[in-house]
Amino acid sequence: MLINFFMNGMHKDEKMLAVCGISAFFAGILNGFIGVGGGVLMLFILKLIYKNDKKAAFAAVPAVVLPMTVLSAALYVIREPDIILKALPLIPAALFGGFAGALLLGKLKSRAVSIVFAVITLFAGIMAVLR
Amino acid sequence: MTVHSLWAYVICFITSVSSGMGAGGGGLLTLYLSMFSGVSQTAAQGINLLDFTFALTPPAVVNFVRFKPDIRLISFLTFCGTVGCVLGTLLSSHTPDLLLRKCCGVFLAAVGALTLVKEAKEVKS
Numbered sequence: 001m002l003i004n005f006f007m008n009g010m011h012k013d014e015k016m017l018a019v020c021g022i023s024a025f026f027a028g029i030l031n032g033f034i035g036v037g038g039g040v041l042m043l044f045i046l047k048l049i050y051k052n053d054k055k056a057a058f059a060a061v062p063a064v065v066l067p068m069t070v071l072s073a074a075l076y077v078i079r080e081p082d083i084i085l086k087a088l089p090l091i092p093a094a095l096f097g098g099f100a101g102a103l104l105l106g107k108l109k110s111r112a113v114s115i116v117f118a119v120i121t122l123f124a125g126i127m128a129v130l131r
Numbered sequence: 132m133t134v135h136s137l138w139a140y141v142i143c144f145i146t147s148v149s150s151g152m153g154a155g156g157g158g159l160l161t162l163y164l165s166m167f168s169g170v171s172q173t174a175a176q177g178i179n180l181l182d183f184t185f186a187l188t189p190p191a192v193v194n195f196v197r198f199k200p201d202i203r204l205i206s207f208l209t210f211c212g213t214v215g216c217v218l219g220t221l222l223s224s225h226t227p228d229l230l231l232r233k234c235c236g237v238f239l240a241a242v243g244a245l246t247l248v249k250e251a252k253e254v255k256s
Contacts, residue, residue, distance in 0.1 A: 017207070024208040028215020033223045034235040035176030036158035038212065039150065040242055049204065059194035062151070063205050066187045068212040073184050075220040076177030083177040086170065089136060090160075090182045093144040098186035101151015102193035115250050117149050117156040122243025124162045128236025131166060 020045045024064070031065070032072045039065045058105060139168060147186035157183060158239045165232055172228040172235070 023045045031038030042064050046057035077084055142163050149156040160182065164175035194200075223231060 021207060021211040024211035025215040028212035028217075029219035029222070030215075030238070031180075031212070032216040032219025032221075033226075034158075034219075034231060034238060035161055035179050035223075036235060037238055037242070038216075039157060042208070042212070045208065056198050056200065058152075059190075059198040060200040060205060062187045062191035063195055063200060064208045064212060066184070066191045067209045068216045069180055069187060070184050071213050071216045072220055073177065073180035075217070076173070076180055079220075079224060080174055080177055083174050083181060086174065087178040087181040090139060090143040090178070091185050093140045094147045094182040094186035095189065097144040097147025098151045099189035099193075101148040101186075102190035104148065105152045105190070105194070111250060111253075113149055113152060114246060118243045118246035118250065120159065120243075121156060121239045122247065124159055125236045125238070125240025125243055128162050128166065128232055129240065 016048065020049060028068050031068045032075070035072065035076075038068050055105070062102075139163065143182055143186075147183070150183065150186055151190040158235060158242075161235060162232075162239065165228075172232045173223065176223070176231070176235075 023041060027038045027041035027045070030036070030041060039061055043057060043061050046060050046064070047054065050057040050060070139160070142160050146156045146159050157179070161172075161175045161179040164170045164178060165172045168175075170178065226234075
């Protein structure tokens with residue numbers, strides 16, 4: 001009934017929506033389990049939904065990932081309350097960075113940024129596995 | 132976070148900018164904190180999530196106003212995602228720190244490699 005409420009009159013392709021819902025569920029698991037990756041999976045899902053409108057997909061990601069991140073963060077804080085003190089000094093950087101990113105969306109060539117971050121992420125990932 | 136706090140601040144800012152643009156890079160702060168700042172993997176994940184709550188708020192608001200995405204669709208995906216979140220967080224509390232870091236590393240390496248392959252294909256075509 002809950003799913004019917006969400007899906008009612010929304011999209012014709014219910015199969016794709018079901019697949020997207022299951023993928024979102026796994027994105028949530030990833031977000032809670034390793035603290036990252038929810039956005040990557042959600043972007044993939046939203047690109048499937050929005051098809052040609054890449055900007056709309058990019059724009060919808062934070063709206064979906066934010067509640068997931070808030071919930072995961074809250075559960076981590078309940079488990080380890082002292083992470084609030086450790087995270088506190090970084091909050092201004094995160095806030096200003098997020099605002100700058102939102103303003104830069106569509107103005108900066110996201111392909112170049114994406115390639116740079118892909119190289120750094122690949123290198124950091126390999127380091128984490130080998131260390 | 133004492134000696135490396137300036138680096139942590141810089142990495143947090145840069146990854147927040149890239150995440151706000153949807154270009155990824157959110158996991159880099161977690162790996163930096165757990166590998167170079169003497170913070171446990173679980174705490175690093177918690178710090179990353181807590182900071183990204185603030186990093187994602189401006190893009191979520193700005194993009195919601197600018198692009199007006201389908202609220203029902205967003206709600207449906209968010210509902211599915213948050214259920215998964217609870218499960219993932221519970222799972223992480225029963226997983227050793229080293230294994231968590233390796234999983235995080237494997238995931239980030241895979242995402243980096245796949246992104247490079249995808250971009251190379253798009254440049255060719």
